[in-house]
Amino acid sequence: MTRIPENYAPAPDLLRERIILVTGAGAGIGRSAALCFAAHGATVILLGRTLEKLEAVYDAIEAAGYPQAAIFETDMLTATAEDYQRFADHIEEEFGQLDGLLHNASILGQRRPIAQADTQQWQDVMQVNVNAQMMLTQALLPLLEKAASASIVFTSSGVGRKGRAYWGAYAVSKFATEGLMQTLADELENTTNIRVNSLNPGATRTAMRAAAYPGENPNTLKTADQLMPTYLYLMGDESVGVNGQALNAQ
Secondary structure: OOOOOOOOOOOOOOOOOOEEEEEOOOOHHHHHHHHHHHHOOOEEEEEEOOHHHHHHHHHHHHHHOOOOOEEEEOOOOOOOHHHHHHHHHHHHHHHOOOOEEEEOOOOOOOOOOHHHOOHHHHHHHHHHHHHHHHHHHHHHHHHHHOOOOEEEEEEOOHHHOOOOOOOHHHHHHHHHHHHHHHHHHHHHOOOOOEEEEEEEOOOEOOHHHHHHOOOOOHHHOEOHHHHHHHHHHHHOHHHOOOOOOEEEOO
């Protein structure tokens, strides 16, 4: 397994003139990533379902004097392939290409035994965590191919690499994420300048983590901001050649 360089120190202008899309950009790791990418010079496209949260991230980027961001409000539970294609067309018209795609958005669903899984809830988790990511990626591939070196990062989980009881649809969706990453990485390796990897953030102080572990003391966990060197490494050119890898942020 490829490892992130220890004590990685990204250059301040690492992502200058890059166009990077972050899904689930309104809160948690997605918010931190969007702000961090912008701080290192990227024009960030913020995708999420809650406009108020996206606008708050947009305003923070503006206040800091970083490159002006863009907002795309959508609910990945209900968005169609046609919706994502229209989005891709808009990015092409506005920016001409795409240099990076961070698939961060996902939902936890219900933690319960497989024997008690609710069918609709199961389908909802698969729609957001797997199907929507495939449709979005598919629509954006022509734009990513235009970049000199593009990076796609799928967000994985420890329970997507070794199954654990009661993690149900979420765990299975993350196993599917790993499969999607590996398949796409193999398809693109010799025909494009796109690299595709997965990243397991590990235990992080987020709302999703609190929902999964309500009795846990959040102060014992790393913050999303503390993980950002890994995200920067995967989006910057120093990770060119790293492809098809299942990486860990912690």
